[in-house]
Amino acid sequence: MQEILFLLLPIAFYSGWQAARKRYKGRQEQRKDISVRFVQGINYLLSEEPDKALDVFLNYPDIDEYTANTFLLLGNLFRNRGEINRALRIHQNLVARSDLSKAQRASAMLALGEDFFAAGLLDRAESVFTELLKDDPKHADACEPLRNIYEQLHEWDKAIEITQYAQQRSKVDRSRLIAHYYCELATQELQKQNLFRVEETIKKAAKAYPASARVLVSKGDLAYARAQREEALEFYRQAIEKDTRLLGVLFNQLLNNFNHKDELERLYSFVQHAFTKTQDAKLFGYLLQLARKLGKITEMRTQVEEHLTKGKPTLNTLVHSSDVLAHLWQEEKICDIPQLQTALQRLSASQPDFQCAQCGYKMHGYLWRCPACHQWDTVSNV
Numbered sequence: 001m002q003e004i005l006f007l008l009l010p011i012a013f014y015s016g017w018q019a020a021r022k023r024y025k026g027r028q029e030q031r032k033d034i035s036v037r038f039v040q041g042i043n044y045l046l047s048e049e050p051d052k053a054l055d056v057f058l059n060y061p062d063i064d065e066y067t068a069n070t071f072l073l074l075g076n077l078f079r080n081r082g083e084i085n086r087a088l089r090i091h092q093n094l095v096a097r098s099d100l101s102k103a104q105r106a107s108a109m110l111a112l113g114e115d116f117f118a119a120g121l122l123d124r125a126e127s128v129f130t131e132l133l134k135d136d137p138k139h140a141d142a143c144e145p146l147r148n149i150y151e152q153l154h155e156w157d158k159a160i161e162i163t164q165y166a167q168q169r170s171k172v173d174r175s176r177l178i179a180h181y182y183c184e185l186a187t188q189e190l191q192k193q194n195l196f197r198v199e200e201t202i203k204k205a206a207k208a209y210p211a212s213a214r215v216l217v218s219k220g221d222l223a224y225a226r227a228q229r230e231e232a233l234e235f236y237r238q239a240i241e242k243d244t245r246l247l248g249v250l251f252n253q254l255l256n257n258f259n260h261k262d263e264l265e266r267l268y269s270f271v272q273h274a275f276t277k278t279q280d281a282k283l284f285g286y287l288l289q290l291a292r293k294l295g296k297i298t299e300m301r302t303q304v305e306e307h308l309t310k311g312k313p314t315l316n317t318l319v320h321s322s323d324v325l326a327h328l329w330q331e332e333k334i335c336d337i338p339q340l341q342t343a344l345q346r347l348s349a350s351q352p353d354f355q356c357a358q359c360g361y362k363m364h365g366y367l368w369r370c371p372a373c374h375q376w377d378t379v380s381n382v
């Protein structure tokens with residue numbers, strides 16, 4: 001795709017040249033000079049000598065709307081091809097010109113900031129975007145790249161500030177994101193044991209996005225740091241109830257931190273309740289692990305059989321179910337192998353048999369041409 005865009009450059013230059021021609025109509029000598037330079041520059045581009053082409057275009061005497069846009073396009077294409085130094089040369093040259101309009105200068109600054117960002121020079125990118133925003137506070141285009149920079153630098157205070165600023169201007173709701181940033185900030189403060197600041201930050205997160213499950217996790221972390229184990233467990237329970245994915249994220253932490261029998265019992269009854277309500281297979285694996293830890297394996301037999309024959313087994317739940325079955329065989333000589341076999345057959349039937357080696361797309365039946373990346377002869381057995 002990039003190659004195609006690059007091949008379109010001569011057309012972009014040609015339109016720039018045409019505009020330049022019109023502008024200099026009547027000034028024959030200069031026009032001749034401009035046309036010679038354009039042709040020369042295009043020739044260098046076509047003959048894969050981009051540096052010589054750059055020298056020609058960067059020494060271009062006068063600039064108007066068309067040529068400025070053409071230079072911007074050329075620089076962006078170089079950046080997209082990974083040729084950051086060339087992109088920087090073009091955009092730096094544009095920004096340094098005194099004959100640009102305000103809008104052109106803003107576009108050139110934005111492009112220059114993106115070059116620095118792509119080059120990993122985050123501090124330079126930050127100062128370009130900040131300057132752009134200072135020049136024109138309404139220039140919301142600079143907010144998104146600045147937000148990305150602060151995310152990468154883990155400067156959550158600044159990330160919050162710029163996101164709130166952008167939200168006020170664009171009217172796009174970013175409150176969920178802002179709550180995430182406050183929670184990141186709370187985690188940083190928790191590592192420094194600044195518990196009061198953690199509490200203040202969590203309050204701001206909850207205010208920004210009251211529905212956030214992550215805020216409940218942060219509240220749990222704070223309560224645990226204050227040795228309020230019961231409150232902590234309750235916050236984690238509420239978080240998982242809001243978003244069951246969080247059980248996977250928190251499970252090992254919960255097992256390590258809440259290893260008193262009564263705490264494990266609370267956790268077990270909560271996961272049991274959540275599984276009964278949702279029938280979410282992800283929860284079943286954790287439920288079996290908790291049952292094993294609490295010595296309740298025999299009690300799980302009916303539920304395991306039901307899951308194997310009627311539920312939606314996954315590789316994870318099969319591993320934990322077979323663990324339960326092995327235990328039942330050892331202790332009570334109960335053999336439920338046929339159920340396990342049924343579950344394995346059902347799981348196997350639900351899995352795609354073929355995969356594209358080019359893009360990884362999975363499919364049930366063989367296809368000569370991959371429907372995702374459209375390559376031929378790339379599909380084979382998983």
Ligand SMILES: [Zn+2]
Nearest residue numbers: 356359370373
């Ligand atoms: Zn493919």
